Structure formats: C-alpha cells, structure tokens
Amino acid sequence: MSKFLLLILVIVIVWRLAPRFRRREPAAGRPQGAPKQMVSCAHCGLYLPQDEAIGADGRYYCCAEHRRLAA
Numbered sequence: 001m002s003k004f005l006l007l008i009l010v011i012v013i014v015w016r017l018a019p020r021f022r023r024r025e026p027a028a029g030r031p032q033g034a035p036k037q038m039v040s041c042a043h044c045g046l047y048l049p050q051d052e053a054i055g056a057d058g059r060y061y062c063c064a065e066h067r068r069l070a071a
Contacts, residue, residue, distance in 0.1 A: 043070050 036049040042059040043066035053060035054067050061067040 041066055043067075 036051065038047050039050045039053050039060040040047050041053070041062040043061055046062045048060075048062055050060065053062065054064060055061075056067055056070075059070070061070065
C-alpha cells in the first residue's frame with residue numbers, strides 16, 4: 001500500500017513540474033521589430049535610435065539643448 005502511495009506521489013510531482021522543463025519556443029505569430037540604427041549624441045555620447053535623434057551638420061544630438069550647446 002505504501003509503495004502505491006509513493007508511486008502516486010512521484011507521478012503527481014513529475015506531472016506538476018514537467019511544464020517548467022519543456023523547451024520554450026518563441027511565440028509564433030508575434031512580430032519581431034526590425035533593429036533600429038543607433039547613433040550617439042555628439043555632445044554627451046548617449047546612444048539613441050537615429051529616428052529619435054536631432055540631426056544637424058552631419059551630427060546627431062539627444063536633445064535641442066545639446067544641439068544648441070554644440071553650436
């Protein structure tokens with residue numbers, strides 16, 4: 001009787017832990033964003049996406065204040 005209960009207990013534990021050890025696959029259907037071109041601020045060196053940077057004279061800045069200070 002005790003061997004039977006022990007077997008049931010082991011089966012329940014393995015059944016409960018099994019989902020944690022499965023190989024996780026990337027979510028299908030979830031669109032992956034394209035990587036953005038990064039640039040650094042010519043004043044402080046902060047890296048930010050190029051489409052969020054302020055460009056002037058071939059250089060990029062993180063904010064208008066840094067653009068003004070570089071002039």
